[in-house]
Amino acid sequence: MSTSLLWSQETDPDRDGPSGPEPPTGDDRGGGLPGRGPGRRSLAVLLTVAALLGGGASTGILALAGAFGRSGSSSTTTVVESSGSGADGSATSLDARAIYTAGSAGVVEITATGTGSSQSNPLGQGSSESEATGSGFVVDADGNIVTAAHVVDGASSIKVTFADGTTRTATLSGEDNATDVAVLKVDPSGLTLHPLKLGSSASLGVGDAVAAIGSPFGYEESVSTGIVSGVDRTIQAPNGYTVAHAIQTDAALNPGNSGGPILDSSGRVVGIADQIATNGSADQSSGVGFAVPVDLVARELSALEAGKTVQHAYLGVSTGQSTGTTGALVGSVSSGGPAASAGVKAGDVITAVSGTKIADSNGLVAAIAEHDPGDHLKLTIRRGSSTITVTATLGTQPDTRSTTGG
Secondary structure: OEEEEOOEEEEOOOOOEOOEOOOOOOOOOOOOOOOOOOOOOOEEOOEEEOOOOOOOOEOOOOOOOOOEOOOOOOOOOOOOOOOOEOOOOOEOOOOHHHHHHHHHHHEEEEEEEEEOOOOOOOOOOOOOEEEEEEEEEEOOOOOEEEEOHHHHOOOOEEEEEOOOOOEEEEEEEEEEOOOOEEEEEOOOOOOOOOOOOEOOOOOOOOOOEEEEEEOHHHOOOEEEEEEEEEEEEEEEOOOOOEEEEEEEEOOOOOOOOOOOEEEOOOOOEEEEEEEEEEOOOOOOOOOOEEEEEHHHHHHHHHHHHOOOOOOOEEOOEEEEEOOOOOOEEEEEEOOOOHHHHHOOOOOOEEEEEOOEEOOOHHHHHHHHHOOOOOOEEEEEEEEOOEEEEEEEEOEEOOOOOEOOEO
């Protein structure tokens, strides 16, 4: 199983990419809101990534694994209303029309233009001029807009289109490739903005109803609904590290949804649409989608709006699932990192962090994510038949993950 980042990419029809011109998708994408239909056929880009566990790299034990690939397709988004009961017995019914009516005006389509130079750049490869299309949402009356970092990373220009068809040039205020979150800024003069309210991702339970609004395959202002299929998942960030507490949903998410809001039954943002699970050959909704949790976004929003660099805690281990028992198995330890300095060794099983029990690698990811660089943590370790405790001082996560651990 692999995951795909959800942007749509278009290559300039007047220029050939490294492999020649892109083939047409067979979709003219007519209709939509007046004056907002996309002018070109889109090519969805599939980026498959390996799941990273623990404080950094992964041994690849969990299901999210794969390699880079590209594929083109076209589809519509079906609106489905969901009902039932959550794990706590609460109602999960969601009024899709009411959510859409209240929230769609706060959702924007984002077109990022730039020159990509590598596979890791969503805007293309080689010297091919390309456009990445994603979604975003307004968070205040000052013109701040939240989206996924991979939609705008490396862009030379960014255009935002609002629900009424108004377009504005946006600037990138800040981005965090460790969480795949970016903040854009537009001049609010003359605009009637409709900020969306932020909810709580921590309060979500499996079975809760959610809705996604965005521009899948360029079909702007589309809505899909579903439920929370899982919580506390881990997904890979653009810099190779791991995003903790990700939300899994069966609401239809497709290329172009990236950066758009995942809304709860009250219309509050609980996540940012980010990735879908694939079998490595399809780049469309599989019923297994993932969102960056809004609680994480809220913690760093003001810093990103101010253009500050967001720092994350770093332990310096690669981990996997401990076989037949609880805990996070240490696969490797980064030389000179916090774990190495504390005496952690490959083969150790971390069973608790400062008194909090660690059930598996996901639990270790979440525990480290809750702390800041410089924090001192007591790690309870099972080493062979012995149990020991060491103290690690967390470092600052490097910009990109080392291939040898981290």
